[in-house]
Amino acid sequence: MTTLVWDYRQEYEAERDDILEAVDQVFRSGRLVLGECVRQFEEEYAWYHGARHCVSCDNGTNAIVLALRALGIGRGDEVITVSNTAAPTVVAIDQIGARPVFVDIHEDTYLMDTSQVADAITDRTRCLLPVHLYGQCVDMASLRGIAAEHGLPILEDCAQSHGARHHGELAGTMGSAAAFSFYPTKVLGAYGDGGAVITSDDNVAADLRRLRYYGMRERYHVVATPGHNSRLDEVQAEILRRKLTRMDRYIAARRAVARRYADGLGDTGLVLPEIAPGNDHVYYLYVVRHPWRDEILNRLREYDIELNVSYRWPVHTMSGFAHLGYPHDSLPVTEAMADQIFSLPMYPSLSPGVQDKVINAVREVLAGL
Structure with a gap:
């Protein structure tokens, strides 16, 4: 039998009863989209991080797209990040019409070399996007100092760092907002796609909720700029709720x-x-x-x-x-x-x-x- 870099099947056998119970619970509930399971998962994931808000969505790429838009980033803006990342990080920046600007990495950890960030800032820079890669965090102390000096928000890409800490602080709690992926391979993985953004900014959270639902604040009424159809389904939310406890x-x-x-x-x-x-x-x-x-x-x-x-x-x-x-x-x-x-x-x-x-x-x- 071929040995793979990742395999979920043994974990599934151990957790099968709980996973199938979650599916049955949702199917019997009468609500398949944006129901109680999504609400509870968002509440519990925010609580785990000590954040005020969690807004879930359909995948990690759209988590970055929604977060950038909620932070006011758009066409012609520059976002400083790294090239040593999964392509979706940069695809998301490109998708909103912004330009990714790359800095190099440290040879020993493969993480963003924050000493290069200040020199990469221009009058079009609107956001710093560190990628907490492979399971550990970028040097956020130095990055936050640069962000504060230049008045820039930080969006943390936490797709690969659920539960990681930097000097005791959880990944995702050290910037203006943080994007997560729940793709099956992740530390906290769904049985399909899923994503979320956490933030303690009430205005950013309100924009995230509007943007993930076409731009609507109330049903069938789009306000301000149109958004996306980017919702986490109830089945994945309930599975993630249960897996979060583990x-x-x-x-x-x-x-x-x-x-x-x-x-x-x-x-x-x-x-x-x-x-x-x-x-x-x-x-x-x-x-x-x-x-x-x-x-x-x-x-x-x-x-x-x-x-x-x-x-x-x-x-x-x-x-x-x-x-x-x-x-x-x-x-x-x-x-x-x-x-x-x-x-x-x-x-x-x-x-x-x-x-x-x-x-x-x-x-x-x-x-x-």
């Missing part, structure tokens, strides 16, 4: 998997994840690095181990974003890391036996290089 357990299991990798691979030539100062890593992905990455991946297939690269192509190098005009070597660290990084299997239900298979195979491949 999220800290999922994080503990991910950290145990990470420790096992560190013990099993720490004496090899593989560069293992480094935790930035003040961070509590939740290991959404376990990203390692080696200069012979592609050879390693090819050889691991002989062991029936199929791994991912997150991300092989930095966004600024993609043909779909050629219009941004970033030349080769414009983000040297991002580009260099993209040639070396890859992800080992990481999910809470990863068994010690399967993980040992991966560790032993990686050790054998490295020894044979």
Whole structure:
């Protein structure tokens, strides 16, 4: 059987009764869209973060789109972010007509190098968008200082960092608003798509609720600018409600998997994840690095181990974003890391036996290089 970088089936077997009960509860309720389950999930997810509001939506990409629009970002504005991210981060910026402006990353953590942000600010900059990548947070202390100096909002991309902390503060609570994805692979994952924005700004929350529902404040009446049809359905909301009570357990299991990798691979030539100062890593992905990455991946297939690269192509190098005009070597660290990084299997239900298979195979491949 092929070993995959992520597999939900063992977790599903353990939680099957609860998941099916959630589905049956919704189907029997008589309300399938924007009902009590959505309301309760939003309330509980906001409470988990100590935020005033959570506004759910249909996916993480639209969470960023809605949040940017609610923060007043639009056509011609510039948003500073990174190219070492999943493409949806930048797709969302592009979708509202704004221009993404990229800064480079740290070689050790692959996170935004906040020392480059101030020099990237222009008179068209309207937002800073840090990506809390792979399960740990950007240096928010320095970024908040820059934002305060220039009067800019911060939108945190927390798609990969549910439950992560930076100097004790939860990811998503250190800016003006934060966007989350509940895609199935996430630390808190649905059984389909889903997303949300949290904020403690009442006006931003009101705009988010309007924008996710066509722009309506009341049924059938669009006010101000038109919005989107971007709603989390009741089934996913109820599943997420139940899984939220187990999220800290999922994080503990991910950290145990990470420790096992560190013990099993720490004496090899593989560069293992480094935790930035003040961070509590939740290991959404376990990203390692080696200069012979592609050879390693090819050889691991002989062991029936199929791994991912997150991300092989930095966004600024993609043909779909050629219009941004970033030349080769414009983000040297991002580009260099993209040639070396890859992800080992990481999910809470990863068994010690399967993980040992991966560790032993990686050790054998490295020894044979």
